[in-house]
Amino acid sequence: MVQVINLTKRYGQHIAVDNVSFTVDKGEILGFLGPNGAGKTTTMNIITGYLSATEGSVKVDGFDILEEPEEVKKRIGYMPEFPPLYMDMTVQEYLNFVSDIKKIDRKTRARNLDRIMDMIKIGDVRKRLIKNLSKGYKQRVGLAQALIGAPQVLILDEPTVGLDPKQIIEIRNLIKELGKEHTIILSSHILPEVSAVCERVLIINKGKIVASDTPENLSRRLGDTGRLSIRVAGPEKQVLKLIGGLAGVKSVESTGAREPGTVDILVEAEKDIDVRRPVFYALSRAEYPILHMKPIDLTLEEIFLQVTTQEREVS
Amino acid sequence: MLAVLRRELRAYFLSPTGYIFMGFFLLLSGFFFTYSNLFQANPSYLGVLGSITFIFLIVVPILTMRLMSEESRQKTDQLLLTSPLSVTGIVLGKYFAAVGVFLITLLITCLYPIILSFFGTIAVWEIIGGYIGFFLLGSAFISIGLFVSSLTDNQVIAAVVTFSALLFIWIMDWVLSGLPTDRVSGIVFACMLVAGVAALVYFSIRNIYVCAAVALVGLGIVAALYFTNEFFFDGLIVRSLEWFSLLKRYDNFSMGILSLSPIVYYISFSSIFVFLTVRMIEKRRWS
Ligand SMILES: Nc1ncnc2c1ncn2[C@@H]1O[C@H](COP(=O)(O)OP(=O)(O)O)[C@@H](O)[C@H]1O
Ligand SMILES: [Mg+2]
Numbered sequence: 001m002v003q004v005i006n007l008t009k010r011y012g013q014h015i016a017v018d019n020v021s022f023t024v025d026k027g028e029i030l031g032f033l034g035p036n037g038a039g040k041t042t043t044m045n046i047i048t049g050y051l052s053a054t055e056g057s058v059k060v061d062g063f064d065i066l067e068e069p070e071e072v073k074k075r076i077g078y079m080p081e082f083p084p085l086y087m088d089m090t091v092q093e094y095l096n097f098v099s100d101i102k103k104i105d106r107k108t109r110a111r112n113l114d115r116i117m118d119m120i121k122i123g124d125v126r127k128r129l130i131k132n133l134s135k136g137y138k139q140r141v142g143l144a145q146a147l148i149g150a151p152q153v154l155i156l157d158e159p160t161v162g163l164d165p166k167q168i169i170e171i172r173n174l175i176k177e178l179g180k181e182h183t184i185i186l187s188s189h190i191l192p193e194v195s196a197v198c199e200r201v202l203i204i205n206k207g208k209i210v211a212s213d214t215p216e217n218l219s220r221r222l223g224d225t226g227r228l229s230i231r232v233a234g235p236e237k238q239v240l241k242l243i244g245g246l247a248g249v250k251s252v253e254s255t256g257a258r259e260p261g262t263v264d265i266l267v268e269a270e271k272d273i274d275v276r277r278p279v280f281y282a283l284s285r286a287e288y289p290i291l292h293m294k295p296i297d298l299t300l301e302e303i304f305l306q307v308t309t310q311e312r313e314v315s
Numbered sequence: 316m317l318a319v320l321r322r323e324l325r326a327y328f329l330s331p332t333g334y335i336f337m338g339f340f341l342l343l344s345g346f347f348f349t350y351s352n353l354f355q356a357n358p359s360y361l362g363v364l365g366s367i368t369f370i371f372l373i374v375v376p377i378l379t380m381r382l383m384s385e386e387s388r389q390k391t392d393q394l395l396l397t398s399p400l401s402v403t404g405i406v407l408g409k410y411f412a413a414v415g416v417f418l419i420t421l422l423i424t425c426l427y428p429i430i431l432s433f434f435g436t437i438a439v440w441e442i443i444g445g446y447i448g449f450f451l452l453g454s455a456f457i458s459i460g461l462f463v464s465s466l467t468d469n470q471v472i473a474a475v476v477t478f479s480a481l482l483f484i485w486i487m488d489w490v491l492s493g494l495p496t497d498r499v500s501g502i503v504f505a506c507m508l509v510a511g512v513a514a515l516v517y518f519s520i521r522n523i524y525v526c527a528a529v530a531l532v533g534l535g536i537v538a539a540l541y542f543t544n545e546f547f548f549d550g551l552i553v554r555s556l557e558w559f560s561l562l563k564r565y566d567n568f569s570m571g572i573l574s575l576s577p578i579v580y581y582i583s584f585s586s587i588f589v590f591l592t593v594r595m596i597e598k599r600r601w602s
Contacts, residue, residue, distance in 0.1 A: 048397040073399045084394035100318030101398040
């Protein structure tokens with residue numbers, strides 16, 4: 001459905017997108033994961049025809065964005081990072097205007113808009129001025145705008161950024177729902193977010209694609225950090241000495257005492273060794289009760305570090 | 316295009332901009348009309364139109380400052396440029412909206428000659444001709460404002476730069492009389508033009524070889540012109556800059572003469588600036 005071939009975008013000397021290629025199949029929900037400045041927005045702006053690539057090409061449904069931009073744009077609904085809203089219009093006026101510029105037939109328009117407003121749940125604010133809406137509602141109007149004209153492909157740039165947790169869940173469910181009828185490319189800088197809705201994830205860093213996999217495989221590959229955070233009721237020195245002497249423990253350090261009479265420690269295990277059981281037995285034998293023990297998730301930076309080093313090891 | 320035009324017209328009258336423009340224009344033109352026609356019992360209305368052209372200096376920046384700049388500031392240009400509309404359609408919609416507000420205002424001022432006609436006969440056709448010229452002159456200024464607003468996403472900067480550009484056009488005739496007209500200065504000017512174009516090429520594609528090629532070809536043309544028709548360079552500076560002298564071409568209309576060449580000139584002037592605006596927006600996508 002969407003083919004991106006050797007896409008490169010340079011701003012002067014700075015390379016924002018570096019020779020990126022991928023395809024998205026019809027009906028797929030693809031997640032675009034990367035930290036800020038990775039080149040997600042730039043790539044999306046190029047696919048939608050807002051920016052032009054320095055090199056490479058984009059094809060949507062077989063049409064090239066440079067050669068037949070109109071055909072491509074008809075097939076894409078785009079929700080940019082900042083919803084492109086006219087603050088001086090009401091929601092209804094705005095959606096009518098978008099229908100106008102997308103050349104939607106006037107006869108079917110009212111019905112289509114009603115359906116979209118129903119689905120996105122913005123019917124009750126249709127008469128309100130956009131500038132008076134809350135951030136969550138603005139985001140939804142931005143999404144409604146992208147849905148006008150029933151485009152086959154939806155491109156959503158960080159659709160949940162700046163929303164509160166309840167709104168995030170609503171928008172995610174909405175995206176899953178939309179995924180039944182549309183091909184979706186969605187960007188995010190939060191791993192759980194793409195895992196929650198996407199069937200496939202592309203990880204992009206510094207303009208390059210560093211991994212492409214299903215969310216399950218990625219979390220399997222990345223889930224095991226080998227690091228544990230443990231709170232022990234016992235004296236710091238002895239605990240550190242005890243754990244440090246265990247086989248398979250690479251390092252251990254104290255991160256301070258949060259409760260009186262306890263110590264929080266960070267344990268790092270050797271590669272591919274599970275030290276949870278030995279740690280438990282050692283501490284219980286010494287009668288230092290474990291108050292909690294939890295694995296430490298990778299931060300996004302570590303994910304990129306890990307993915308990039310893994311890729312390097314493979315190649 | 317029509318959708319953009321409609322939205323833009325609405326925006327003019329939902330914000331103070333449209334009213335400020337109309338109010339200012341009607342106030343000043345009304346003042347001049349009252350002063351020179353009514354008080355002095357002078358039936359010549361064309362004189363009023365001729366003397367109020369300076370209003371453009373103030374009202375055109377108000378009318379055009381937010382046209383393109385506000386779109387890029389609010390990021391709504393992303394909506395327009397990723398819709399199936401062509402850039403030309405978008406820009407024309409905006410241009411015609413601004414021209415439309417101007418036209419509506421101008422139609423209201425038609426009341427003045429109608430008032431005059433109660434006191435005696437007026438030269439109807441001459442006044443219509445004068446209005447056509449006045450409208451085209453204003454539209455040409457608006458096209459400059461449109462172009463300037465595509466250069467920045469800051470309305471205030473757009474307004475100030477537009478004002479300066481219009482001011483420059485105003486004082487041009489006066490500046491022109493002081494410029495050298497001899498052959499050497501013409502050649503120097505031509506070479507500077509070539510250098511300017513080459514620099515522009517360099518900054519847009521950053522390729523020194525293409526830039527050098529452009530400069531060489533340009534200098535070649537200058538040299539060829541010099542050897543085939545050296546008189547070409549006499550007064551070249553003045554002739555080139557005169558092209559921008561919008562006001563001079565209004566003189567005919569002011570005298571009640573309706574001729575084709577200034578009409579064609581104004582329309583081409585506006586078209587060129589609309590075209591430049593389109594190019595500017597396209598170029599941003601490539602940068
Ligand atoms: N208009 C621009 N001019 C120069 N550099 C830009 C421009 N837009 C983006 N960049 C740079 O390109 C890189 C990618 O940006 P972006 O695509 O916005 O990343 P993301 O959306 O993943 O956060 C960043 O390093 C950013 O600084
Ligand atoms: Mg971004």
